[in-house]
Amino acid sequence: MKTVAQAVGEVVKGQHFLEEALARGIVNYSALASDLQPKISDLLRKPVKTGAIMMALRRYPIPPHIHQSGQIKNSLRLLGDITLKSDIVAYTFENSATLIPSQVKLLDKINHREQLFYAFTRGITESNLMISGAQKDLVSSYFKRERQMHFRAKLSAISVKLPQDNYKITGLYYQIFKDLAWNGIAVYDVVSTTNEFIALVDDALVEKAFTVIKRLKSNH
Structure with missing residues (x-):
């Protein structure tokens, strides 16, 4: 069965530029969790609390290319x-x-x-x-x-x-x-x-x- 973290990861990857916003720490986790709650609940086919979504967002593994800003800036x-x-x-x-x-x-x-x-x-x-x-x-x-x-x-x-x-x-x-x-x-x-x-x-x-x-x- 899919976990909250997996569902959050699936949604984040499908949202343009959201990964970078998470990496830069410019996201309001509470507001984002509330916004994602209906979609996450639909994916898991059960009610999901915003607190669980917030935790998954904070633990989301940022892809390596997002962190390589120094190399990208130099290029x-x-x-x-x-x-x-x-x-x-x-x-x-x-x-x-x-x-x-x-x-x-x-x-x-x-x-x-x-x-x-x-x-x-x-x-x-x-x-x-x-x-x-x-x-x-x-x-x-x-x-x-x-x-x-x-x-x-x-x-x-x-x-x-x-x-x-x-x-x-x-x-x-x-x-x-x-x-x-x-x-x-x-x-x-x-x-x-x-x-x-x-x-x-x-x-x-x-x-x-x-x-x-x-x-x-x-x-x-």
């Missing part, structure tokens, strides 16, 4: 150049036997255009293609036989150079995307390499997103 200070690319369009295509050949034809056509933005990510059932808006006609031509599942225009790409060995720092990406989320910025897609990541956001949010990411460097 954020070492973030490199932040660049912007505007007028990006994004396509989602259903995976098919002809999708990669279509991509090869497109790449052969745009290969010499060094300033052009282009990214392609392949999933299990679908693939995303992101490219400068001026190339829409080329995409329409080379991918006309593919099943297009989604299209999005008026996007901007924010590219951030990451410090070396960033992949060893647990929670670095979490910190970046947490700050974007706290500022109401939805990320349409993310493309990453070992030492760089690119976030695609709506044109209307790009200035705000740029400011948030830039502030990460100066505030740490």
Whole structure:
């Protein structure tokens, strides 16, 4: 049978940013326990006292990446150049036997255009293609036989150079995307390499997103 501590842990993990608030000691345990009481009681299928929930909250084991704030702050200070690319369009295509050949034809056509933005990510059932808006006609031509599942225009790409060995720092990406989320910025897609990541956001949010990411460097 599930315990109060297990039920509390399950709920906390499902609440955005609550783990960090607990780690920072900025939570009113009594108020939070009262707020969680109906959900915990439903999970356990019996009435649960707020005192038991408070005790579980105080004993909640904070994940390691929440405690590694020193390493994360140092990595954020070492973030490199932040660049912007505007007028990006994004396509989602259903995976098919002809999708990669279509991509090869497109790449052969745009290969010499060094300033052009282009990214392609392949999933299990679908693939995303992101490219400068001026190339829409080329995409329409080379991918006309593919099943297009989604299209999005008026996007901007924010590219951030990451410090070396960033992949060893647990929670670095979490910190970046947490700050974007706290500022109401939805990320349409993310493309990453070992030492760089690119976030695609709506044109209307790009200035705000740029400011948030830039502030990460100066505030740490």
